[in-house]
Amino acid sequence: MKERKVLTRRVGKYEPLDLKAYEASGGLEGLRRALVLKPEEVIEQIKLSGLTGRGGAAFPTGLKWGSAAQEKETPKYFICNADEGELGTFKDKVLLDGAPWAVLEGIVIGAYAIGAQLAYIYVKGEYEETVKLWEKLAAEAQKARLLGTDVLDSEFSLQLQVVKGRGLYIAGEEFALISSLETRRAMSRLKPPYPSQRGLFGKPTVVNNVETIANVPVILAKGAEEYRKLGTKDDPGTRLFSLSGDVKEAGVYEVELGSGTLRELIDEFGKGTTGGRHIKAVQPGGGTSALLAGNSLDCRLTTEAIRKAGSSIGTAGVIVYEQGKSAVGIVRGLMDFYGLESCGRCAPCRIGVVRMKEIVERLSHGKGTTEDLEQLRRIGKACVVASTCGMGQAFPLPVLSALELFPGDFEAAIAKVSV
Amino acid sequence: MKMFNMQTYQNLINEHSPVTPENLFVLIGKIQDTFGYMPTEAVHDLAAKTGVAEARIYGALTSYKDFKLRMEDKG
Numbered sequence: 238m239k240e241r242k243v244l245t246r247r248v249g250k251y252e253p254l255d256l257k258a259y260e261a262s263g264g265l266e267g268l269r270r271a272l273v274l275k276p277e278e279v280i281e282q283i284k285l286s287g288l289t290g291r292g293g294a295a296f297p298t299g300l301k302w303g304s305a306a307q308e309k310e311t312p313k314y315f316i317c318n319a320d321e322g323e324l325g326t327f328k329d330k331v332l333l334d335g336a337p338w339a340v341l342e343g344i345v346i347g348a349y350a351i352g353a354q355l356a357y358i359y360v361k362g363e364y365e366e367t368v369k370l371w372e373k374l375a376a377e378a379q380k381a382r383l384l385g386t387d388v389l390d391s392e393f394s395l396q397l398q399v400v401k402g403r404g405l406y407i408a409g410e411e412f413a414l415i416s417s418l419e420t421r422r423a424m425s426r427l428k429p430p431y432p433s434q435r436g437l438f439g440k441p442t443v444v445n446n447v448e449t450i451a452n453v454p455v456i457l458a459k460g461a462e463e464y465r466k467l468g469t470k471d472d473p474g475t476r477l478f479s480l481s482g483d484v485k486e487a488g489v490y491e492v493e494l495g496s497g498t499l500r501e502l503i504d505e506f507g508k509g510t511t512g513g514r515h516i517k518a519v520q521p522g523g524g525t526s527a528l529l530a531g532n533s534l535d536c537r538l539t540t541e542a543i544r545k546a547g548s549s550i551g552t553a554g555v556i557v558y559e560q561g562k563s564a565v566g567i568v569r570g571l572m573d574f575y576g577l578e579s580c581g582r583c584a585p586c587r588i589g590v591v592r593m594k595e596i597v598e599r600l601s602h603g604k605g606t607t608e609d610l611e612q613l614r615r616i617g618k619a620c621v622v623a624s625t626c627g628m629g630q631a632f633p634l635p636v637l638s639a640l641e642l643f644p645g646d647f648e649a650a651i652a653k654v655s656v
Numbered sequence: 657m658k659m660f661n662m663q664t665y666q667n668l669i670n671e672h673s674p675v676t677p678e679n680l681f682v683l684i685g686k687i688q689d690t691f692g693y694m695p696t697e698a699v700h701d702l703a704a705k706t707g708v709a710e711a712r713i714y715g716a717l718t719s720y721k722d723f724k725l726r727m728e729d730k731g
Contacts, residue, residue, distance in 0.1 A: 355678060362722055400682050401689075404721035420680045420708060422719040438677065 238497035238505050243467065243475045244451045245491045248335030254374060256381055259338040267454030268383075271346045272391040279350040280306055283453065285461035287473040292318060292409075292446030293523065293551045294627060295540055298453075301443055305351040305433035308441035315348040316418070316437070316444045317358040319367075320402045320409040324524025324574060326554030328477035329447035331489045333360065333367045336451065337374050341397075343450035345383060346457060348395050351443050355396050359414055362402040371399045406578040410626050411444040412436075413580055424580040425626035448477055468494035472539045476550070478502060482519075482557035483511045492538065499543070500534040503557055510559040517560045518642065522551020524571055525631035527638035531560070547638065551631075564643035565650045568636045569601040575632040586629030589620040593636060603653035610647055614640060657692040660727075664690065665698060675705045684713070684723070693724040 242248075251258040259265070271279045284299030305313060317340065321329040332340055340358075348356045360368050375397050378384040386394045400418065407413045408423040415437045417423040436442025452474055456464045465473045472494040481487040484507030492502065499521055510516060516531040527548040529536075536546040543550045558567055576594030581587045596613050599605045617633030624630045640647060658664055668690060669675060672683045680702065687698055694717055703710040717723040 398679060398682055401685050403685065403723060405719070417716075417720075418681050419677065420684065420713060420716045422715055 238492065238501040240490055240506075241467070241475050241493040241496065242491050243455060244332060244336065244339070244448065244477065245489070247339065248331060253335055253337055253370065254377065256338060256377065263458065264338055264454070265342060265383075265389075267457030268342045268346055269389065271349055271457045272389060272393065276306060276350045276352060279346065279457065282456055282461045283350070286452075286456040286464045287461075287471075288449065288452050288456060289472075289540075290446055291448035291452075291476065291553070293323065295550070298445065298449055301433050301445070302347065302350050304431065305441040305443045308434060310435075310440050311352070312355060312440055313351055313353040314437045314440060314442040315344060315351060315353040315356040316414065316442060317344050317356065317447060317450055318409060318411065318414060318444050319358050319360040319364075319447045320414060321361050321364075321447070322406040322409040323552045323554055324571065325481050325520065325556040326479050326523045326552040327481075328479045328489045328553065330364060330367060331477065332447050332451050333364070334370065337370060339454055340447055340451050341374060341378055341383065343453035344397065345388060345395060346453050347443060347445060347450060349388075349393050351441070353443070354394055355398065357398045357400055357418060359400045359402060359408070359418065361409075362404050365401075368399065368401045375399050405580075406574075407580040407628060410580075410628060412626065414444060415442060422580070424582045425628070426582070427625055468496075469539055471541060476538070476553045478506075478538075479552075479554045480507050480557070481554070483516075483559040483562075484557050485509055485511055495537050495539045495542075498535050498537055499529070499546075499555070502538065502555065503534065507557065510557065512559055512561065514560040516557060517562055518558045518564070518567065518639075520548070520554070520556040520635060522549045523554035524556065524574065525628070525634060526551045527634040528558075528564075528567070528642060529638075530642045548634075563650070564639040564646040565597070565601050568639050569597050571632075571635050572597045575628070579628065580626075583623070583625040583629060585620045585623040586625070586632075589616045589624075589629070590632060592616055593620075593633065597636065600647065600650045603650060605647075605651050607651060610640060610651075613637075658690060660691045660693075660695045660697075662697075665695075665701075669701075669705075675702065677706050677708055680706050680708060680713075681716070684717070688723055691727075693727045696725075 280302045288298045289295040405423045408417045412426040413423040432442045468474045486508045490506045518528040520526045536542040572594040579586045579590045617637045620633045
């Protein structure tokens with residue numbers, strides 16, 4: 238299995254803010270091509286490319302843009318979601334820091350396509366250096382006329398606001414992010430209406446993940462047909478996998494979708510587990526994706542194959558757990574985090590996440606009971622079906638899958654009490 | 657971090673002028689980063705400038721981990 242550097246091909250090759258070097262490496266070609274096309278032709282290219290969202294939900298990007306473009310309400314807003322908060326996910330930072338011009342180019346193309354004159358990039362607050370770099374980049378872009386009035390002598394004008402996140406996980410959820418930009422508490426909302434219909438300040442808004450946006454200039458420069466040569470028929474393009482947990486070489490690796498299996502990714506790039514033990518479980522799509530057992534890692538790296546294996550490709554944040562760890566400890570770590578992050582918008586998540594955190598904590602202290610396991614399943618399932626947003630629908634998945642795959646660990650944790 | 661003073665605050669406002677609901681979140685972030693907290697006077701002023709209710713601004717300020725309403729003790 239090989240890396241296939243498309244989005245990351247410029248990372249580390251030159252000073253990230255060097256616009257000349259960016260142009261010399263083929264940068265801005267996509268934007269120039271986009272600006273001579275009509276907005277609807279740009280959207281058509283994105284639709285043809287088959288690009289799907291890289292932030293976890295994998296929604297077709299072209300459809301999202303098309304829906305926002307069709308709305309009559311103005312102004313429209315384009316938002317780059319760089320509030321990368323999912324556990325085990327750190328790939329957006331590589332692009333934000335290493336190939337910022339490409340991300341900016343994607344933002345400008347996206348805003349042009351949907352007819353937005355104000356764009357935002359909402360950067361995770363903990364990425365302080367990244368925020369500073371982007372503030373500098375926005376100023377440089379004004380000078381280079383990539384932002385401002387008449388972008389590159391077209392009749393299109395765009396302003397960019399660089400926004401620093403303020404330390405809330407849920408602000409990465411699209412509606413919570415929108416609320417945040419409206420100076421409200423970061424809270425999710427019921428859909429529909431979708432943000433593309435009624436988003437920021439009630440206006441049509443597109444929210445795209447950084448990696449999704451970084452694909453846009455590539456598609457425009459190459460053409461959708463050429464782009465589709467990457468990846469598989471159903472899953473075109475590449476993905477940046479953030480590999481972490483019990484592996485020797487954690488890092489971000491860009492590979493073509495479908496080009497290998499999850500096990501190959503872990504073995505060949507991760508160079509084996511830290512303790513040299515076998516793999517017990519893997520979360521292939523970030524901290525809220527279901528666990529896969531060590532013996533079901535031979536699925537190909539496509540959305541469909543990972544779904545069939547029992548989990549989801551999500552943010553492509555691959556977290557590896559080796560043998561010797563208890564599943565109770567694994568879910569305890571996750572619930573310690575998610576237990577504090579519900580926005581409180583809907584009851585299942587607001588109550589469920591705290592109750593599940595308490596039960597898992599009790600289990601890990603050897604104070605759990607058999608009823609606790611049933612209770613975990615019940616609350617978890619209720620959250621999955623009844624929550625408003627992706628967080629509530631997904632955080633129980635690792636717990637539910639752990640109960641199914643490693644019942645022995647939970648029973649052992651309970652048995653400790655009775656002895 | 658600087659002590660709150662009206663001059664520094666005014667400069668921040670000027671840099672982000674005109675202050676609208678569209679850039680309010682960015683601006684309160686800058687004020688927090690500059691002074692280390694969000695002074696009452698500033699909330700009052702921003703609410704008047706943007707037409708956003710003070711209550712809503714406080715709602716946001718009290719929910720994000722990074723915002724403070726008082727200057728932190730240096731310890």
